Amino acid sequence: MLAGELGQAGVRTLLLERRAEPSEVAKAGGLAGQILELLHFRGELDRFCEAGGSKGPEAVPSLPFGGLQLDFSQIPDPPMQVLRLPQPQLEAALADRASERGSEIRRGHEVIGLQQQDGVVKVEVRGPQGRYEMATQFVVGCDGGRSRVRDLAGIPFRGTSLPEIERLASVTVPESVTLLDDGGLQVDGIGRIPFGYTATERGVFACSGLEGRLSVYTAEVEAREYDDAPMTIAELSASVNRVLGVDLPLGEPLRMTRFGYSAKQADTYRHGRIFLAGDAAHLFPAGGVAVNAGMLDAANLAWKLAGTIHGWAPPDLLDTYSDERRAAAERTLLHTRAQVALRRGYGPDGDALRALVLELTADEQPLRRLGALMAGTDAGAPKSQVHPLVGTFLTSRALSVQQGDPRFAGMLRTGRLVLLDLADRPDLRELAGRWGEHVDVIRATIDPPPADALLIRPDTHIAWAATSQTAVQTALRTLREALSTWLGTRPHQRTESPA
Ligand SMILES: Cc1cc2nc3c(=O)[nH]c(=O)nc-3n(C[C@H](O)[C@H](O)[C@H](O)COP(=O)(O)OP(=O)(O)OC[C@H]3O[C@@H](n4cnc5c(N)ncnc54)[C@H](O)[C@@H]3O)c2cc1C
Structure with a gap:
């Protein structure tokens, strides 16, 4: 996103990517929130609709929020629009956009060292042919939550990591399961399992039988580290059993992911000529917001960086990037942290909290405010x-x-x-x-x-x-x-x- 933005502003970018091939892991399922407004006003929505094979952004009738489903169907112009676009296709569209605008993408090249000296940043890179060094005016670390650039720049990344493992899967529907019209399930030998979230003493379970597939989600407190080990049906089945206490029949896997949540933000997004954007700058403890935030970081930084490189920017323009996007991330941390408290409140107190929030969001104004927060448009x-x-x-x-x-x-x-x-x-x-x-x-x-x-x-x-x-x-x-x-x-x- 940043390379494409800079290319639009006449700045050529070199993109160093550690992986030799693009990742096929479908993390985010689409674009949502203010980034869709931005792409609309830029006249660029078509490219992203085509990449995801969809007609355009849709106003979804309900969205998950801290273990609740918020009902937006009562608002004629809901603040949160969604465009179906799995992350691998999004990344491919962004890579094309960057290349078309003059950026060079070097895959299999890992940044291993950085040094700021005499108005340049010296970058040490490990590539397929060995190590090499280069000097550049600016470096932007868009290198994810475990950002090496952030560490090399000495920028603290504070916050909390939740000891929770979330599992999310779509599977084919086995014979013993009937999908109900309301999204719930009827399971032979078990009975009816309602659509949406069920909080138990052991964690959270959610299921949905929409679109002819069985989608299952669990969240459990677990101290174990999984690294990149792929998830299996047996692992998911054991997790459902621990949380719900039943052996839910599961079909063939269509999509399976496992992830954990952190609530963290870099102390600053700028250290001299080194910047951070995306997950390198912030991690949020709820889904559906991170790609929007990262792409908006890029849009905020690009024109300021280009103005500085072209020589017309006022001296303190670049500093406004960190201030503005940190403030935006604080708003996102506010509602995603609140979602943690909402979904992790077990027992009658937690139930009361969820019931109260749901009651409040029956009114348009608070629902609109939450929608705008989720969309990244609420600036406080x-x-x-x-x-x-x-x-x-x-x-x-x-x-x-x-x-x-x-x-x-x-x-x-x-x-x-x-x-x-x-x-x-x-x-x-x-x-x-x-x-x-x-x-x-x-x-x-x-x-x-x-x-x-x-x-x-x-x-x-x-x-x-x-x-x-x-x-x-x-x-x-x-x-x-x-x-x-x-x-x-x-x-x-x-x-x-x-x-
Ligand atoms: C299971 C799962 C589901 C998710 N669902 C959603 C969702 O529904 N909606 C949403 O908005 N977000 C979602 N996210 C979050 C979203 O995927 C991330 O916010 C997004 O990928 C962040 O993009 P990024 O470019 O900042 O970092 P990344 O996607 O992490 O990209 C960083 C890149 O930098 C490369 N890199 C790292 N170190 C180096 C180095 N030293 N040198 C060179 N290259 C390096 C990495 O190989 C990687 O390709 C989900 C995440 C997960 C794990």
């Missing part, structure tokens, strides 16, 4: 006096348009900042035009408009907004401040920008 309390949208992410909902409104697809295509003029404001357009080589001015009409105009960064962060109530001088002053903050104070020469 508004931080701007200028406009409530400032400091939030651009979504179709923020624009008050239909999800995926084609008029706005590709609005951020060039990867530059965009001044979206919704009220024919030549004064604002003229001002933004002074930074013309870095700002696209786009005019559109929305009825009613969410603002007179918005300044949107390439990572969909809304940097500035003004309404018709904003005094003209205030609007001009605050827009100038925002443009100077993100692009520097130098008034750039005006060039024609696409509308």
Whole structure:
């Protein structure tokens, strides 16, 4: 993702990947949350839909949250959209995107040493032909939860690891099991097993009989380390027995994974010329959020890195990456840690907690808030006096348009900042035009408009907004401040920008 973003901004990237071949392990099953909004506004959704063989993002009626199923079907425009796209296909699409934009991908090349010296980073690499060294302006460690780059840069990675093993499998349906219409199971000799989560003294069990396959999940406290040993049906069956106390018949494996959860975040995502992104920067103790967070890290970092390399970025622009994405990860840690407490609360107290949360989420506002947190769009309390949208992410909902409104697809295509003029404001357009080589001015009409105009960064962060109530001088002053903050104070020469 980062290499593709940088390529778009005219920066060539060398990608060093330890594995000789792409991993075929289907970890994440798709894209979800704000990254889908970003790809829509970039005009890039089609590539990812094709890669996953799906028509487009869908608003799923319910989503798991800490052992509960949150019912989003009552909200006409749910905040959490999902696109089916198994991780190997996602990685292949991202690799193509990066290569097309001029990046070189070297597989079988492992980073083993880093040293910052005289304005460069010296990188020591172990490749198929032996060790070699190179010097580069910047290094970004996108090397996963056990990041070597993070260790070599001496960046602490604090938090907690849960002593829990989760097992997740889809299997064919054996003859003795009947799938019920509500997703539950009827099992010969056992009886009815309900759809969704069942918490017992020994852990959590969940099953689903949707889409003609039997999906089973268990979570147990276990101190054992499994490393990369593949999971077997016998192991899953024993786990179900321990948690549920029954021998559940299981068919042939279709997909099986085992994983554990950590809640960790790097103290900083930047040490000099070395950066962290993705799992190297943060690990969350609940599913469905990590790929979104990692890809949004990349979108945030890329244009700032490119601006620094091209020489137009203000001096402290690169530091905003760590501050902004750490704050975003804190929001994700907030709800994923809360999910741990929700799903691990056993007995009547835990049941009461889950029942209460479920009751609260029957109301639209708290459900929306949780959905926005899961989507990575909730930035916490508004931080701007200028406009409530400032400091939030651009979504179709923020624009008050239909999800995926084609008029706005590709609005951020060039990867530059965009001044979206919704009220024919030549004064604002003229001002933004002074930074013309870095700002696209786009005019559109929305009825009613969410603002007179918005300044949107390439990572969909809304940097500035003004309404018709904003005094003209205030609007001009605050827009100038925002443009100077993100692009520097130098008034750039005006060039024609696409509308
Ligand atoms: C079972 C399972 C299910 C999951 N389900 C979901 C889900 O549904 N939704 C979701 O959002 N997330 C999910 N995740 C998490 C998701 O897979 C990760 O968040 C994602 O892979 C992180 O991407 P990344 O690029 O940051 O790191 P990784 O995918 O870990 O990639 C890091 C890469 O760096 C390479 N590398 C490591 N060290 C070096 C080195 N020294 N030199 C060179 N290369 C190196 C590795 O070989 C690897 O290819 C799941 C994870 C698991 C394990």
